[in-house]
Amino acid sequence: MMPGMGLTAIGVTGVTISYAGIAHTFVDGMHALTGLTMFIGLIFLSAGILDGGVSTSNRAKATTLVILSIGLSFGTFALTMNSSNYTITLAGLLMAVAFPSIIISYLAMKMPQYAKPVGAIVALASATGIIMWFAFGFVSPDTYMINEPVVEEVKEEMISTAPVFTISILKDSAIQGNPDYEPDVAHVPKGDVIEWINEDTVPHTVTSSVDFGDTFNSNMMNAGEKYTLDTSKLASGEYEYMCMVHPWMVATLIIEEPKGEVKVMIPQGSGTQKEGQLYYDPTTITVPVGTPVVWDNVDNVVHTVTSGKDATPDGTFDSGLIDAGKTFKFTFSSPGKVDYFCMVHPWMVGSVEVE
Structure with missing residues (x-):
């Protein structure tokens, strides 16, 4: 039970951090890893409860209090200050797993004669819900039950005529100590378009450092690929950026107010x-x-x-x-x-x- 509670707490904390928008580095990997850790913890926790019941020792109470504090703290933050659209969905899924598990565990300990029938009911309900979910994916309800889709007007993409400033990601820049971005300090008038070209043989990124990609982020650029940035949307000033794969690759972008021709x-x-x-x-x-x-x-x-x-x-x-x-x-x-x-x-x- 104890390792189950610990792993569950770690998993809940990791998932909350990821979906709350705090973590930006390899965020998809964090989602997968923390989700896996959390569910492994739930398996351990359920096995411990079913095997030995709910412990009432002082150590178990203290551990439970710590886990609840961590879960509630991060849960409050996730619900009030995050920018993800999936927090409520995640919370619903967790409750859908937790509540039946708690009920079945309690019945198994206090009233074992009801554990099997209640478990069977929960299993049937879960199977029915999953089947209905997939069924509606193949056979939609009648259209009168669905609002008419809003057809957005397709706008023609405007071809930019702004000057293009090119920055190269140099060959062998993945080796620490080698020159990386050229130029290392780029002075670009606001309104110009910056184009980074990956001339190396391995993937790189162009990611604003201070906010881990909120200002601009190329994502993975394979060899020969390009990333463009319209500077008209940036405020004048200095922006440090880096490669998320090779964090020693750092350069500076200075956006300046346009000067007279x-x-x-x-x-x-x-x-x-x-x-x-x-x-x-x-x-x-x-x-x-x-x-x-x-x-x-x-x-x-x-x-x-x-x-x-x-x-x-x-x-x-x-x-x-x-x-x-x-x-x-x-x-x-x-x-x-x-x-x-x-x-x-x-x-x-x-x-x-x-x-």
């Missing part, structure tokens, strides 16, 4: 290489971190704005072909100097110094 002109005639011609105007600019830069093609031919030197792209950004009269915008979220050129006219070069 800086414009660079691609002037007329820049497609022709000649002395005195401005190709990007101004050729060199200095901007704070988080500043969007807009290149405006006022020439009459196509151009590109491609990061790199000596006509070799480095992959930081690439506008593709910018038609005459069109623009390209890129937000610089990391400090440093960035050189760029035109893929069509490689003599056209410029640079951005990010502070």
